[in-house]
Amino acid sequence: MTAVGIDAIEIWTGNLKLDLPGTFAPEKGEDPEKYTKGLGLTASSFPDSYEDIVTMAANAAHRLMERKGLEPEDIGRIDVATESAFDNSKPVSTYVAGCLETVYDGDFHHANKGERKFACIAGTQSLDDAYNWIRAGRNRGRGALVIATDTALYARGDAGEATQGAGAVAMYIAEDPDLVELSAEQGYGSADETDFLKPNQQFPSVDGKRSVQVYLARMREALEDYESVAGDVHPDDIVFAPFHTPFPGMVRKAAMLAYRHITRDTAIEDELAEEIGRQPRPEAFDTDDAYRDALREYMDALKGTARYQEWYDATIDPTLTLSREVGNWYTGSVHVARVSALKTALEAGRDLTGEQLLVGSYGSGAQAEIHAETIQDGWEDEIAALNVDEQLANRYDMSWDDYEEIHDAHNHDMDVDVEEFTTPSEEFVFDGWGRMGERKYRYVE
Numbered sequence: 001m002t003a004v005g006i007d008a009i010e011i012w013t014g015n016l017k018l019d020l021p022g023t024f025a026p027e028k029g030e031d032p033e034k035y036t037k038g039l040g041l042t043a044s045s046f047p048d049s050y051e052d053i054v055t056m057a058a059n060a061a062h063r064l065m066e067r068k069g070l071e072p073e074d075i076g077r078i079d080v081a082t083e084s085a086f087d088n089s090k091p092v093s094t095y096v097a098g099c100l101e102t103v104y105d106g107d108f109h110h111a112n113k114g115e116r117k118f119a120c121i122a123g124t125q126s127l128d129d130a131y132n133w134i135r136a137g138r139n140r141g142r143g144a145l146v147i148a149t150d151t152a153l154y155a156r157g158d159a160g161e162a163t164q165g166a167g168a169v170a171m172y173i174a175e176d177p178d179l180v181e182l183s184a185e186q187g188y189g190s191a192d193e194t195d196f197l198k199p200n201q202q203f204p205s206v207d208g209k210r211s212v213q214v215y216l217a218r219m220r221e222a223l224e225d226y227e228s229v230a231g232d233v234h235p236d237d238i239v240f241a242p243f244h245t246p247f248p249g250m251v252r253k254a255a256m257l258a259y260r261h262i263t264r265d266t267a268i269e270d271e272l273a274e275e276i277g278r279q280p281r282p283e284a285f286d287t288d289d290a291y292r293d294a295l296r297e298y299m300d301a302l303k304g305t306a307r308y309q310e311w312y313d314a315t316i317d318p319t320l321t322l323s324r325e326v327g328n329w330y331t332g333s334v335h336v337a338r339v340s341a342l343k344t345a346l347e348a349g350r351d352l353t354g355e356q357l358l359v360g361s362y363g364s365g366a367q368a369e370i371h372a373e374t375i376q377d378g379w380e381d382e383i384a385a386l387n388v389d390e391q392l393a394n395r396y397d398m399s400w401d402d403y404e405e406i407h408d409a410h411n412h413d414m415d416v417d418v419e420e421f422t423t424p425s426e427e428f429v430f431d432g433w434g435r436m437g438e439r440k441y442r443y444v445e
């Protein structure tokens with residue numbers, strides 16, 4: 001069977017930056033280490049006044065098409081995943097296609113376009129749709145453009161304000177991919193939850209503490225479901241495990257849970273037992289509470305072992321490097337984590353061809369999904385072609401007053417005009433409103 005997977009990937013960050021320990025913490029009267037050590041974040045990306053989910057998506061897609069030499073006729077599907085859409089009818093993918101058609105001779109009139117919604121997991125679901133479309137043989141030799149784009153803004157003063165972010169990830173899904181092959185096996189953990197939602201409102205209603213627990217519960221279910229079809233996962237099988245990263249501290253918790261799960265009944269558990277005892281099993285306890293207390297104690301001890309720390313440093317920490325600098329990109333976040341890990345490996349000169357990633361996606365509401373990816377032999381060229389470091393370094397570093405202005409400028413309930421902080425160059429920009437309330441865009445040379 002021919003491999004199907006991600007052939008290329010591109011990242012587009014919002015052009016502004018908010019320094020969390022330097023600018024945000026003093027205004028909030030918080031210890032900067034709450035952000036750098038607790039949440040694990042140093043900065044967030046923000047959209048300038050001429051940027052939005054369409055411009056970031058179109059810019060990421062344009063870079064990808066240019067780099068891969070793709071023309072519109074090579075693309076049979078455009079799916080945009082977002083939880084920041086501004087229209088309940090017209091999908092963002094039509095705007096993105098419209099933008100791209102202004103810079104290419106061809107058009108996307110015979111491409112199937114759509115928009116996927118399930119909070120942050122929608123990007124991964126769009127990968128599924130593309131995979132299934134190709135596997136079903138309906139693609140006529142073409143690939144699919146999947147774009148995850150979000151302006152992850154919270155209401156001012158919400159606890160989530162520290163985890164904001166804005167950016168887009170564009171991916172080209174095709175047969176015989178250069179970057180990673182997607183596994184046919186998947187596991188799901190899905191339940192009707194009210195942890196984070198936007199009932200026809202721009203900024204989310206969030207039960208932050210509960211959302212953390214729901215993330216962990218659904219991820220555990222997804223891992224069990226994945227193992228039921230793919231067989232037990234062993235730490236030695238995985239080179240990196242990119243997770244959905246609302247903030248790195250969340251992944252720290254998920255990683256610990258995953259490690260406990262995948263080392264149970266293995267030689268690793270036996271070796272660790274000499275130091276911290278065996279993992280608690282529910283059947284050994286009279287009450288649920290007693291079992292949970294024992295689990296907490298075991299996890300605390302596990303965290304302090306050199307064995308766990310080495311695994312975390314090798315398998316998880318490299319997935320978080322970019323997230324620390326950009327914050328939460330909702331639908332794009334797990335795809336940023338994948339890039340982050342591969343980029344770290346490239347910089348370390350590692351040979352990863354044939355190695356496996358275990359990818360954990362999550363969307364509030366809530367659903368987690370786990371699948372595996374096999375790294376392909378074109379990965380080094382693909383990752384080396386990214387200019388994400390340059391993009392991050394070029395962001396305008398906002399003062400507190402700048403931040404307040406730009407947050408208001410992107411607030412749909414406010415009508416404020418803000419001068420742009422950066423000068424757009426070779427990118428799509430927002431260009432005002434049309435007669436039916438539609439957004440207009442143009443390409444700036």
Ligand code: CAA
Binds near residue numbers: 031035160207247249
């Ligand atoms: N030095 C070091 N660490 C510190 C510290 C300091 N001075 N001060 C606090 N910390 C630590 C805390 O101990 C805590 O770590 P642990 O959880 O490991 O104990 C961490 O920093 C955060 O501190 P708080 O819990 O006090 O922070 P908070 O209550 O202000 O906000 C939050 C945390 C509730 C998660 C908030 O950021 C939030 O609501 N975020 C949005 C929701 C979210 O991202 N949820 C994640 C799961 S849902 C999801 O993944 C979907 C999605 O994308 C939104």
